[in-house]
Amino acid sequence: MASYKTDTIRPLLIASLLLGISMLWLCFNFYHIIVLSQQKDQIDTQRYLLVTFRSAVVDAETGQRGYLITNNVSFFDAYTEGKTKALETYQAIADNYQLFPAIKPLMLQVKALSDEKFNIIESSIQVQLDAGAYASHLTLSKDKGRTVMNEIKLKLENADLLLLAQRQTYEKQIKKALEFTILCGLLLVIIIVGILIFSYKRTIKLFETVLETKEASESFAHQAEHDMLTGLPNRRGFEHFIELTHSNAHQRKLQYAILYMDLDGFKAVNDDHGHNIGDNVLVEVAKIITGLLREHDFLARLGGDEFAIVINHFHHQKSLIDIASRIIASLNRPLNIAEQTIQIGVSIGIARFPHDAIHKETLISMADAAMYFSKKKGKNQFSFISDTLAA
Secondary structure (H helix, E strand, O other): OHHHHHHHHHHHHHHHHHHHHHHHHHHHHHHHHHHHHHHHHHHHHHHHHHHHHHHHHHHHHHHHHHHHHHOOOOHHHHHHHHHHHHHHHHHHHHOOOOOOHHHHHHHHHHHHHHHHHHHHHHHHHHHHHHHOOOOHHHHHHHHHHHHHHHHHHHHHHHHHHHHHHHHHHHHHHHHHHHHHHHHHHHHHHHHHHHHHHHHHHHHHHHHHHHHHHHHHHHHHHHHHHEOOOOOOEOHHHHHHHHHHHHHHHHHHOOOEEEEEEEEEOHHHHHHHHOHHHHHHHHHHHHHHHHHHOOOOOEEEEEEOOEEEEEEEOOOOHHHHHHHHHHHHHHHOOOEEEOOEEEOOEEEEEEEEEOOOOOOHHHHHHHHHHHHHHHHHHOOOOEEEHHHHHHO
């Protein structure tokens, strides 16, 4: 039984172990995908900061141009806001250099160029204030500022290309990880389903083996308590039934009787016709007696030509007399066995619980003694144990 349990549980344990390991691996893989996705989002944020930085520098330059064209000092606010936003944005970009070291050299160049750009803007504004809008060196400063601005845009575009390339790398890694996860998940499902199917078939086979073993055990148990020739319970089966019957009768204050029987003339049948005919006679006797009994009565072959009946639920001695008389009359008729006429008889001894004895062993002995008394009286008749006492 322990082996059956082990063989049944082992595949389930393997499937559970695989499932547990796979779930841990899937959790780790999904965590890796989440990290890659976060890094991709950080790249998008960094690219947005590059665009914001460029827009801030452009806004500052626009404020400068507004002042140069209109000579209105209110454009200083736009310049100041653009410069402040550019410096703050650059600092935000610089804070992420450890995540994106590839763009650091370019951004350091951008920082230097932006500082130069702001210096040019502020110088042009100061010239405007001191010398007027048509100073010759003001035109030169505008040309230089345009060149610096173009370089800033170029550096920012290059930095954005580096970030975009890194983003594409992350996207490929995410796609590959997802495909690998799906493939492994499908493979895992196939493996687990295979294990469960194997476990199911193995379990069914084990159950079939258990049932076969149980059936064999029950068959052996039946054979141990039944006579192989007649199919009736044997002496062991009789003793088992008497044990149950006696216990029930004792507890519920019921009565039962034992009819102990021995065939008359059976030895002559074996001597004259052979044991095969004798065996057929025993089978026929078992059929005849069984047909005369009620459903809740019990018939056993104790061995040789000895039989015993347990009569339950009788109320009067007359019921026992009727049963014994019918058995004697039926067995006293000639039997046609293998085209031969066989004549036998039966001697019966009867003992009742609790009238004759309260112990089952004593009751059996009394029924046996009454049967021998019937033989002494002339055979082919019945006797109660009380008859032996009166004789």
